Amino acid sequence: MGAPLGLGLIGCGGIARSAHLPAIAALGGRVRLVATADIAIEAAAQAAKPWGAQAFSDYREVLRQPDIAAVIIATPEALHCEQTCAAAEHGKHVLCEKPMCTTLEEADTMIAACRRAGVRLQIGHSRRFTTRYMRVHQALLAGEIGEVRLLRENERRPRSFQGLAGIMWTPRHWTGDPERNLGVAMIAGIHESDILRWYAGSEPVSVFAEHSVTTEGNIGVPDFMSMTVRFANGAVGSSELSRMVPDSYPAFHQLELYGTQGSLRARDTDSIGCVEYRDGAAGFPAAQETFLRHGPHYVRQLTTFLDSIAGGPGPGFGPEDSRAALRLSLAAIRSASTGQVVSLRDH
Amino acid sequence: MQRGARLGVIGIGPLADDLVAYGAPLAGWDSLVCAPLDEAGPEPAGIAAALGAACVAQWQDLAVAADAVLVLGEGARRIDAADAMLRAGRPVLVPGLVEADAAAIARLEALSVAHGAAFLPLGEVASLSLCAEARQRVAQAEFGRLHSIYASARIACGTEVAALRRVRWEMLGLVLSVTQQPLHRVHATPGAMNPGAPMADVEVILLRFADDLIATIELAACLPRDSTRTAAPEIEFEAIGARRVVRVEPDRPAVRIAGDGRRDRVSFTDPAIIPMLAQLRQAVDAPLPAASGLAQRTAHVMGLVDQSLQQGCPILPG
Numbered sequence: 184m185g186a187p188l189g190l191g192l193i194g195c196g197g198i199a200r201s202a203h204l205p206a207i208a209a210l211g212g213r214v215r216l217v218a219t220a221d222i223a224i225e226a227a228a229q230a231a232k233p234w235g236a237q238a239f240s241d242y243r244e245v246l247r248q249p250d251i252a253a254v255i256i257a258t259p260e261a262l263h264c265e266q267t268c269a270a271a272e273h274g275k276h277v278l279c280e281k282p283m284c285t286t287l288e289e290a291d292t293m294i295a296a297c298r299r300a301g302v303r304l305q306i307g308h309s310r311r312f313t314t315r316y317m318r319v320h321q322a323l324l325a326g327e328i329g330e331v332r333l334l335r336e337n338e339r340r341p342r343s344f345q346g347l348a349g350i351m352w353t354p355r356h357w358t359g360d361p362e363r364n365l366g367v368a369m370i371a372g373i374h375e376s377d378i379l380r381w382y383a384g385s386e387p388v389s390v391f392a393e394h395s396v397t398t399e400g401n402i403g404v405p406d407f408m409s410m411t412v413r414f415a416n417g418a419v420g421s422s423e424l425s426r427m428v429p430d431s432y433p434a435f436h437q438l439e440l441y442g443t444q445g446s447l448r449a450r451d452t453d454s455i456g457c458v459e460y461r462d463g464a465a466g467f468p469a470a471q472e473t474f475l476r477h478g479p480h481y482v483r484q485l486t487t488f489l490d491s492i493a494g495g496p497g498p499g500f501g502p503e504d505s506r507a508a509l510r511l512s513l514a515a516i517r518s519a520s521t522g523q524v525v526s527l528r529d530h
Numbered sequence: 531m532q533r534g535a536r537l538g539v540i541g542i543g544p545l546a547d548d549l550v551a552y553g554a555p556l557a558g559w560d561s562l563v564c565a566p567l568d569e570a571g572p573e574p575a576g577i578a579a580a581l582g583a584a585c586v587a588q589w590q591d592l593a594v595a596a597d598a599v600l601v602l603g604e605g606a607r608r609i610d611a612a613d614a615m616l617r618a619g620r621p622v623l624v625p626g627l628v629e630a631d632a633a634a635i636a637r638l639e640a641l642s643v644a645h646g647a648a649f650l651p652l653g654e655v656a657s658l659s660l661c662a663e664a665r666q667r668v669a670q671a672e673f674g675r676l677h678s679i680y681a682s683a684r685i686a687c688g689t690e691v692a693a694l695r696r697v698r699w700e701m702l703g704l705v706l707s708v709t710q711q712p713l714h715r716v717h718a719t720p721g722a723m724n725p726g727a728p729m730a731d732v733e734v735i736l737l738r739f740a741d742d743l744i745a746t747i748e749l750a751a752c753l754p755r756d757s758t759r760t761a762a763p764e765i766e767f768e769a770i771g772a773r774r775v776v777r778v779e780p781d782r783p784a785v786r787i788a789g790d791g792r793r794d795r796v797s798f799t800d801p802a803i804i805p806m807l808a809q810l811r812q813a814v815d816a817p818l819p820a821a822s823g824l825a826q827r828t829a830h831v832m833g834l835v836d837q838s839l840q841q842g843c844p845i846l847p848g
């Protein structure tokens with residue numbers, strides 16, 4: 184094994200702490216965290232400390248480090264285009280959190296910048312690396328249910344997810360700032376847009392969506408959405424997303440696919456493995472570990488990214504696929520905002 | 531304790547089969563008498579025999595022979611039967627009255643008032659004990675404001691399109707039973723399980739209500755044929771409120787049987803017809819209840835969904 188690849192981390196908030204830093208740690212001798220950046224310098228310093236890495240409040244300092252070959256960008260999506268393009272100009276490969284960015288123009292700019300610089304650009308559609316979703320895809324490829332005709336992927340998260348009870352979706356957190364967050368269709372729904380398109384094996388041709396504001400203290404960022412997607416091959420996809428279920432709610436994802444020769448279900452409510460009974464209540468203490476399993480899939484994601492830098496096979500999807508997922512999520516937002524069906528045939 | 535009463539059963543169908551399969555005396559009913567709706571074969575007599583009931587040749591006879599009437603079967607003749615029984619002053623239960631539009635239901639409700647006989651156009655799914663429990667919980671103050679509903683019904687692949695329409699009526703009825711809010715927008719997307727099939731056997735319906743409640747209703751004839759015992763749909767219902775969530779899967783309590791080439795799911799919850807008949811029994815003695823308006827609303831939304839499916843765009847009621 185050669186020298187560890189120098190890595191920079193831009194953005195040291197919740198997803199960096201819960202997913203990316205553990206993945207970097209898991210890959211031990213293969214990577215070395217050289218520098219971190221966050222506008223909250225304490226967060227950058229905390230992330231850097233175990234590695235003896237440098238910490239900055241300005242991400243450009245990370246890009247100036249000559250021994251960094253690649254960066255993980257884990258900032259809000261409104262910053263992704265600027266930071267990705269800057270990284271590419273410095274010759275750094277980029278693993279950028281989802282959603283890719285906030286507009287299709289930005290997505291095109293990011294793809295062009297990385298292509299021009301000859302660096303890899305991978306968007307963090309982490310769900311493609313989870314065991315559950317990988318097995319579902321393998322079953323589809325094997326023709327287990329024939330041609331997919333109906334897809335359902337519902338997502339739920341409790342209000343206190345990632346320790347943000349009473350903060351997320353409020354002005355006290357970036358997710359509650361309408362200037363920086365287009366809503367659940369982006370934060371969570373980008374996964375569904377990607378998954379539905381991946382499994383349908385076809386491009387969306389139209390979408391209709393409804394969204395609403397449900398969280399107390401939310402000043403207007405949609406935190407609930409339901410969307411219906413029609414694909415070019417005639418398949419219909421449906422996804423309903425809520426981020427405000429109680430902590431005791433036992434499920435995160437409800438995936439169902441129906442095909443011409445069978446059906447396939449991977450529903451959390453069918454898969455509860457551990458129940459704790461108390462007087463007057465029941466809980467599901469291992470639900471997050473069982474169903475979300477952040478560890479393995481973020482490690483797989485990072486491994487694939489590193490492999491592709493080294494000339495190995497990529498993740499099986501490119502930034503153009505991420506752009507397509509973004510296009511669907513943006514269309515869903517437009518539909519929900521206008522109350523109209525949005526056609527994707529001509530865009 | 532209520533005195534015994536005579537129950538008249540018009541027509542046959544899965545609910546009559548459920549009554550037979552229930553295999554226990556029906557609480558509060560002293561006797562049963564059956565009649566065909568317009569079925570010419572021996573089935574009505576067979577059902578009557580299985581229930582230990584008499585069978586009369588014409589349903590019109592039940593206006594005298596029964597204290598209250600359950601109208602089963604299929605088709606517009608059910609409306610005629612309900613009409614005649616209400617005019618005779620007999621409480622009437624008509625499950626899943628998908629054949630009637632809002633105007634027809636309004637007429638029957640007017641007859642109910644005029645003749646002092648309850649008219650119960652109940653939904654089978656909404657009447658299931660687990661769904662009734664969920665509906666009660668959604669109505670409680672502790673639930674908080676109702677934000678969203680997800681409701682799905684899956685039936686076997688290849689089921690006739692009329693079955694999907696019946697399922698739509700049932701699921702709309704269930705959703706509308708937990709909110710009195712006016713509808714703001716209706717959109718329905720059709721799909722087909724078989725590429726190129728002329729008829730849609732998938733419908734995804736989005737309802738937005740005036741208070742921003744959003745309901746997602748997914749209906750599909752998509753289950754492998756060997757995975758369902760009968761034409762009964764596999765139901766999922768989830769309501770998310772500001773403080774609580776209630777989730778119902780009535781098919782979960784079931785015996786699952788797997789064998790060579792066979793996979794059956796046999797529910798062991800009471801069929802919906804049992805709590806429905808308890809309501810009808812109450813209606814024999816109780817004062818006439820005010821019409822809930824639910825069936826009329828359901829019929830109205832059925833029409834809006836049809837409109838959206840035909841026009842391919844959202845419909846704004848009113």
